[in-house]
Amino acid sequence: MGVQLHRLLPLLFLLSWPFFLRDGGRRVPVRDDLHPIVLLPGHSCSQLLARLTDDYEPAASPSCGVRKGTGWFRLWENDTALQDPALLPCYAEQLKLVFDPVARDYRDAKGVDVGVMSTNSCMKGLVAALEGIGYKDGENLFGAPYDFRYAPAPPGQPALQFSYFVSSLRLLIERASERNGNKPVILVTHSHGGINATGFLNQNAVRWRRRNVKHLVMVSTGAGGGVPMLKSVVPTTGGNRTPPTPSDVLSVSGNTGRTFGSAFMALPTPKVFGHAPLVVTQAKNYSAYDMPELLAEAGFDDEEVARYRSRVLPVVTNLFRAPIMPTTCINAVGVATVERIVYSDGDFSKEPEVVYGDGDGSINLASMVALDTVIGGDPDQEHYKSVFIPNTTHSGIITDGFALERVVTEILEANNASY
Template identity: 25%
Template sequence: MYIKMIPALLLVAVMNPTDGATLNPVIIVPGDAGSRLDAVLNKTSVVHYLCRKESRLYNIWINLLELIPPVIDCFIDNLRLVYNNVTRTTSNSPGVDIYIPGFGDTNTVEYLDPSIQVLAAGYFAKIVNSLTEWGYVRGQSVRAAPYDFRKAPNEMGVYFIRLKNLIEDTYIMNNNTPVVLLAHSLGGCVSLYFLNNQSQSWKDKYISKYVTVSVPWGGTIKSLLLFTSGYYFESRRMRRLERTMSSSAFLMPSDKFWKSDEVLVMTPFKNYTVNDYKEFLNDLDLDSAYQMRRDTEQLIRDLKPPGVAVYCVHGQDIPTPHMLVFDSDRHRWPDDHPRYVLGDGDETVGVRSLTGCLRWVGQQQQDVNHQVFPKEKHLAILFGDYFIDYLKSILFQNN
């Protein structure tokens, strides 16, 4: 086993596909908020008079019209999850059914908003377009496995059955050719959990390579924003949704990556470390979130090797939050956005978490390849020519 570093400047000159060669098919596993969601409503009550009680199937994520105040309150109530501390699972908001469209296809991960299909607003659009230029065919040799990103892997049993069937089906569709899994961000954590639960003989037969991009192997400090001030647009409103998602708890920083005396959240009243999650979430009156953290903290905590050839890719050399600081005045706990103590990373995930894949060196027989693209951000890396050229070199290196 070895670590293979390929200088970025050499990646411009990559191999062209060999005539008649069988391409290893690619299956995309998207990241957090990277799958389109559809909804059907049949509610008995609503949070605002503008909200609908009933609807046919419609796109709820991502739909920019749903994010305009005060309609965003309808969106949040429709997309929130409800935790059951007996079954230790979440369910949809009462009267709401959520569906993940496009399983096996790529369109729903190329463009998350179906009404805006321009490259600048895309997700995997540039990558899929590049794959088709290299000889790949949508729906046959390049496919996608979107999922309900609100949930952590412990609630994704049905999805994993579908993912396994998709891999096997894609293998057969492409002349019994092993598959390349291409996973971004949370999708890397989800797919690692999946691979850890497959037999080695199955992986040897069906998986050729595992390409991971911008993966928070040990969690991310920014996930703590989801429980405090909120992270995305209209953050105070959106945190009402983010706090109900088991994937938010799943992405909290791991005690395998942060020391017990490292402060993650500083407030005028107390400081919180990885050993203080119960107190942290209880102080926010979020007992359900703490229960979800208990449900998810062990899922990939030990970072068991995937047992397949790994190509671990990420950006770095970008200031990235390493601590959240809530001052007593301008950055009030927990409602105002905190200031950051910054360190190295890809703007979203710290470098210590991004490089978690290096722990597999010497732990598995298969190669562990590591490629860093300086100054490439967590999401923007998917649009970068250097990464796309590197992906091409991976796909065609044996042809």
């Protein structure tokens, strides 16, 4: 029963994301001319629940097993554990993933069952704006949270948990369409949600996509990762990696973040950043082609580096291949964004000098512009539009009034398109 519930939890929460926001307290009538929307949030929005079974054997401390048999509790984000040095080792141990070399796949730590809990806290502005034009939770507005620790794998390599996500999202999209006169849905994503959405679409046939998905609207997503992520991979606090924050999953105590299948998905890719020096030291300049060497220098072991080469790099290199489907990419620009990191004496434990360029604070402009080539430049791409919104940030694009208004305008344009 425990395994069944574990597998069902993501689907149960997918089908019941509780949007309770209204336009100024006024219920806006649901419009019958709107295509249903499925929202895929950024990774920090995907809250995780956990429960400890009898198989759980705490290694950090015997006290880590105090919740065994007590039911479900909040695993991510758990602000209490993040801020309590006594709880942090337990939190890190229960959050980590294990790579099984026999199964060639990631799994939860032994004795830890994890399920996805939905939340609208970081997309409430967008949700409110959509409800203000006639969308309604459970009728034509749905949410698809996910376990951000897992990621798609290259063809021929297993990714069981991501496959569960693909199956759940596929069912949600089909049901959302059925409830709305068989209108195909509009997928609206933010940040890492765009990576999961494209990974999902790549695993479904073109015929299914055209029947069930009208348009993909990706917000705050680049085609090749971002340089700011490197500051997490090469932390200035050395092996201690403190203090951890929810926005920096790689810095969780005990290097928990580096066990995630998604840990390196946002690193700069060679296809976009080429040979430009991204990390500079006295001994060597590291480009996107040198990520394996940089990871090794930063303390990642041979197996971790090998998994980057064999599982992550092939996925991110081909993730945004066209044609996906009619697509609109919306990104923020005009914000200082880390473009190069300089360790003048080669000591990764010290605070580096930083060179800034354009972007949204998390994604570089180069990664955004690459979407125009990777997706928009393919002659077989059905429809592509690129939108840049100035002077807002990676997260501000779905909270700031002027940016939010433009995002909703683009969603309505996709809704009204005749293709």
